Amino acid sequence: MKLLRIEASGLPLFKEKLVMTFYAQQRVAEDDKAFLFPLLMDSKYYLNCANAFIGINASGKTSVLKVILLVLDLLNNEPINHSETREILGNADHAVLKISFLSDHGDLCQLETHITAVPANREQAYRIMDETLWVKPFSSIKTKKMLTEFTDIAPYSTRTNEESFLPDDTSIIIAYNKKHGQNTLVRSLLSLTNVNILPVSDVIPSEVIQFLDPTVESLALDHVGQRAAIHLKFKGHKEIVLTDPAELNSYLSSGTIKGIVTFTLAIDVLKNGGYLIIDELENHFNKEITATLIRFFTDASLNRHGGILIFTTHYPEILDEFERNDSIFITRNRDGITVSNLNDLLKRNDLKKSDAYQSGFLDGTVPAYEAYMKLKKNIQSTLEKEG
Numbered sequence: 001m002k003l004l005r006i007e008a009s010g011l012p013l014f015k016e017k018l019v020m021t022f023y024a025q026q027r028v029a030e031d032d033k034a035f036l037f038p039l040l041m042d043s044k045y046y047l048n049c050a051n052a053f054i055g056i057n058a059s060g061k062t063s064v065l066k067v068i069l070l071v072l073d074l075l076n077n078e079p080i081n082h083s084e085t086r087e088i089l090g091n092a093d094h095a096v097l098k099i100s101f102l103s104d105h106g107d108l109c110q111l112e113t114h115i116t117a118v119p120a121n122r123e124q125a126y127r128i129m130d131e132t133l134w135v136k137p138f139s140s141i142k143t144k145k146m147l148t149e150f151t152d153i154a155p156y157s158t159r160t161n162e163e164s165f166l167p168d169d170t171s172i173i174i175a176y177n178k179k180h181g182q183n184t185l186v187r188s189l190l191s192l193t194n195v196n197i198l199p200v201s202d203v204i205p206s207e208v209i210q211f212l213d214p215t216v217e218s219l220a221l222d223h224v225g226q227r228a229a230i231h232l233k234f235k236g237h238k239e240i241v242l243t244d245p246a247e248l249n250s251y252l253s254s255g256t257i258k259g260i261v262t263f264t265l266a267i268d269v270l271k272n273g274g275y276l277i278i279d280e281l282e283n284h285f286n287k288e289i290t291a292t293l294i295r296f297f298t299d300a301s302l303n304r305h306g307g308i309l310i311f312t313t314h315y316p317e318i319l320d321e322f323e324r325n326d327s328i329f330i331t332r333n334r335d336g337i338t339v340s341n342l343n344d345l346l347k348r349n350d351l352k353k354s355d356a357y358q359s360g361f362l363d364g365t366v367p368a369y370e371a372y373m374k375l376k377k378n379i380q381s382t383l384e385k386e387g
Contacts, residue, residue, distance in 0.1 A: 015336025
């Protein structure tokens with residue numbers, strides 16, 4: 001399954017309807033095809049395989065990722081009340097998720113789900129009030145706009161009161177997925193943004209380890225019953241055996257540990273297709289490691305299954321890794337979160353994206369000058385008192 005577009009309304013943290021488009025909206029030149037993924041074989045419509053959400057602190061970047069993960073959970077038959085990011089719905093009286101996607105079967109689909117918060121004993125709970133699924137053949141598409149246009153299409157299925165077998169927080173998409181054997185791989189590092197723990201169940205390629213830390217000769221995991229032994233060997237030194245993954249923090253840098261986790265998951269997504277979601281991509285990484293990950297996903301010769309990287313960042317320099325504007329989203333928070341696509345804000349593709357962002361030309365992408373002056377005066381006053 002490939003996400004094409006998400007529209008979300010009624011979410012308490014968002015100032016207006018949230019709209020995110022993941023297919024290439026700009027004209028696709030012949031050279032662009034080297035870093036885009038065709039929706040179907042020989043299709044003239046393409047996906048952006050790396051999508052960046054950038055904004056200043058507290059601009060809503062993480063909240064946007066939570067919406068995307070909730071949508072992916074919904075499409076993967078996960079009950080809303082089991083989704084780790086369901087709290088993004090808050091106490092919504094009427095939230096609407098309109099999700100356009102290409103199915104593994106090759107159909108273009110749109111799922112519109114109406115959700116409401118309901119009273120619960122402990123945590124906030126949710127139920128689906130109404131839901132409709134539309135399906136149409138890809139061959140019916142004549143223009144790019146038609147990829148997500150379903151106004152003249154009869155519903156494929158509609159939620160009814162007769163579905164007593166279906167939990168009220170589980171989407172009707174479950175029937176379509178079961179019929180076509182559809183399931184989407186999703187790997188998320190959202191809960192590990194500031195935590196560095198090695199996933200002991202994963203196989204770690206030696207090339208990944210040596211790319212991140214050339215002083216390491218080998219790192220291997222050995223499972224004995226319920227316990228795992230970690231064998232770590234530095235070049236020219238004896239092997240170290242650890243029984244607790246957390247102990248690795250005493251031997252390896254936080255960047256190396258995060259890199260092992262990130263690149264292991266990235267290889268999984270590149271191999272099988274699916275989604276890799278990362279909050280604060282640059283956290284613990286230098287610029288070259290960050291750029292390398294983006295380049296892997298935007299290399300069509302490497303990313304042959306259309307794996308999609310979606311990440312947030314604070315650093316505008318990362319934007320210069322992107323050839324196109326339509327794979328970059330600007331988040332702002334002014335009495336509510338808004339998200340804008342850079343393609344709508346910056347029509348010229350030849351301008352250096354980091355310069356446009358840092359200059360304030362895009363409005364709201366740098367800390368307010370007034371706030372800066374207040375902070376400076378406060379520090380001056382504090383230093384004068386102490387002096």
